[in-house]
Amino acid sequence: MVTVDADALSQVLSTVDLRVGVARRTSLPAGALLPIPHDMITLVYIAEGSVHGHPPLGDGCRLDVDPGSRRLTIDPQGHRDRLVAGDAFLMLGGSPFALEAEEAASLMVVDLELADAASQLRAVLPEFITVTGFDALEPAAAALAENMGLVDPTTCPVRQGDPLICRMMATTVLLSLIRAWAANGCAPQGWPSLSNDPFLDRVVEAIHEEPGRDWTVERLAGVSAMSRSTFAERFRNAVGRSPADYVTEVRVDAAKRMLDAGRPVSEISRELGYASDEGFSRAFRRRTGMTPSSWRMAHRTPVPA
Known part of the structure; x- marks a missing residue:
């Protein structure tokens, strides 16, 4: 087994x-x-x-x-x-x-x-x-x-x-x-692995554990124990997107869950590592086509009359 x-x-x-x-x-x-x-x-x-x-x-x-x-x-x-x-x-x-x-x-x-x-x-x-x-x-x-x-x-x-x-x-x-x-x-041997690379799996796990951390490419490369250039190339080949794009994706999905839970936009912005509410809103809108406040309103469940 x-x-x-x-x-x-x-x-x-x-x-x-x-x-x-x-x-x-x-x-x-x-x-x-x-x-x-x-x-x-x-x-x-x-x-x-x-x-x-x-x-x-x-x-x-x-x-x-x-x-x-x-x-x-x-x-x-x-x-x-x-x-x-x-x-x-x-x-x-x-x-x-x-x-x-x-x-x-x-x-x-x-x-x-x-x-x-x-x-x-x-x-x-x-x-x-x-x-x-x-x-x-x-x-x-x-x-x-x-x-x-x-x-x-x-x-x-x-x-x-x-x-x-x-x-x-x-x-x-x-x-x-x-x-x-x-x-x-x-499950097959080695499952679950997004990248089939234990060094890159460490990076993916770290991003999900701390999405609000200042994840520069250098810092992520350090987690993977690779040089910056080697890490960036291997990550893109394995995951299909750049490290920065993946970090943004994880942050935006975390933001959606926080918005669903009713948390304020400013609080979400700080927790996810954005320097300003405006920067967070721009990143969220690029990913979803909506501002955080608009997304919350569109996904709010109506209260039965």
């Missing part, structure tokens, strides 16, 4: 910040197909019945739990394409894919959109994650998954507070699914 460093796993999971988490319950008669969008992240929980993939899910680690004994069996080269009630499936996009109902099935489908910094999950996770027996491994998260979407949205108006609640529930289920997959032996 491949063991995963708990701190490294927590670091990856701590970056997960959903912009959108919209759930819907889908009923499929036997033989019906459910296309999965290839340009977004989709989480599927099998509430009833069974499904299989088109193309087949292929090779991949499977976690099977006997509900009676709660005994866990891990097959790192699992070939079981059939998913049944209680199983969960995460598709990170990239290839056309569809699920076909083998018998009448009820699925909870959640379309997810990650915030910028959390998009690094696409770099460190495989194209799909399957956790069979998710309901036995993570019963609380499975209960959330089963009750996230309306059976028939046309007959039950969505309450004003539902988008925020759904996003929080979707985050919980997503984190539980990734943790179950990783902590129970399905």
